[in-house]
Amino acid sequence: DTEVTQTPKHLVMGMTNKKSLKCEQHMGHRAMYWYKQKAKKPPELMFVYSYEKLSINESVPSRFSPECPNSSLLNLHLHALQPEDSALYLCASSPAGDETQYFGPGTRLLVL
Amino acid sequence: AQSVTQLDSQVPVFEEAPVELRCNYSSSVSVYLFWYVQYPNQGLQLLLKYLSGSTLVKGINGFEAEFNKSQTSFHLRKPSVHISDTAEYFCAVSSGGGKLIFGQGTELSVKP
Numbered sequence: 001d002t003e004v005t006q007t008p009k010h011l012v013m014g015m016t017n018k019k020s021l022k023c024e025q026h027m028g029h030r031a032m033y034w035y036k037q038k039a040k041k042p043p044e045l046m047f048v049y050s051y052e053k054l055s056i057n058e059s060v061p062s063r064f065s066p067e068c069p070n071s072s073l074l075n076l077h078l079h080a081l082q083p084e085d086s087a088l089y090l091c092a093s094s095p096a097g098d099e100t101q102y103f104g105p106g107t108r109l110l111v112l
Numbered sequence: 113a114q115s116v117t118q119l120d121s122q123v124p125v126f127e128e129a130p131v132e133l134r135c136n137y138s139s140s141v142s143v144y145l146f147w148y149v150q151y152p153n154q155g156l157q158l159l160l161k162y163l164s165g166s167t168l169v170k171g172i173n174g175f176e177a178e179f180n181k182s183q184t185s186f187h188l189r190k191p192s193v194h195i196s197d198t199a200e201y202f203c204a205v206s207s208g209g210g211k212l213i214f215g216q217g218t219e220l221s222v223k224p
Binding site for chain 2: 055
């Protein structure tokens with residue numbers, strides 16, 4: 001298995017909903033990342049997990065809550081989002097000792 | 113601090129013509145360099161990377177890039193483009209620690 005998978009592909013939620021995004025990789029990678037990408041812009045780093053521990057939080061609002069239950073799985077829990085949070089959410093992973101990041105297909109989120 | 117500048121936001125080109133997408137970076141330390149491609153409504157796919165060694169790097173889909181340390185550049189080239197190469201291209205730099213710094217992207221539009 002040589003890819004990063006993300007579910008769901010699309011998500012529509014209201015501002016009072018709670019939802020979760022899921023990311024999986026089975027390549028034995030030790031670092032996993034969440035990015036947010038708005039249309040026609042580069043991805044913006046949100047969180048980095050290294051060996052299942054949160055190592056970087058780029059001052060992301062608390063309505064986004066990451067979780068890394070094991071080395072293959074990364075979740076992003078969403079609560080009380082705003083319409084401006086609508087974006088493509090990308091997950092990536094990288095092997096130990098290598099800066100190369102491999103991206104999943106993304107979850108397109110619409111907040112109404 | 114590191115930064116990446118992609119010198120062209122849009123590059124229109126005819127099918128079978130050569131193309132060069134330009135990328136300059138600034139960093140006070142050694143860097144790793146990457147080019148990613150993003151097709152509409154998809155995630156980022158790694159085209160090629162420079163970590164060390166030969167400054168001419170060959171990637172997927174016939175693309176190549178040359179690392180020029182004195183000019184702090186990492187331009188992407190393809191000798192003959194296809195319609196299917198139409199996409200957004202991102203140059204990125206890392207100096208370690210899990211942070212990728214992206215350029216603003218170049219939209220390559222291949223016309224018949």
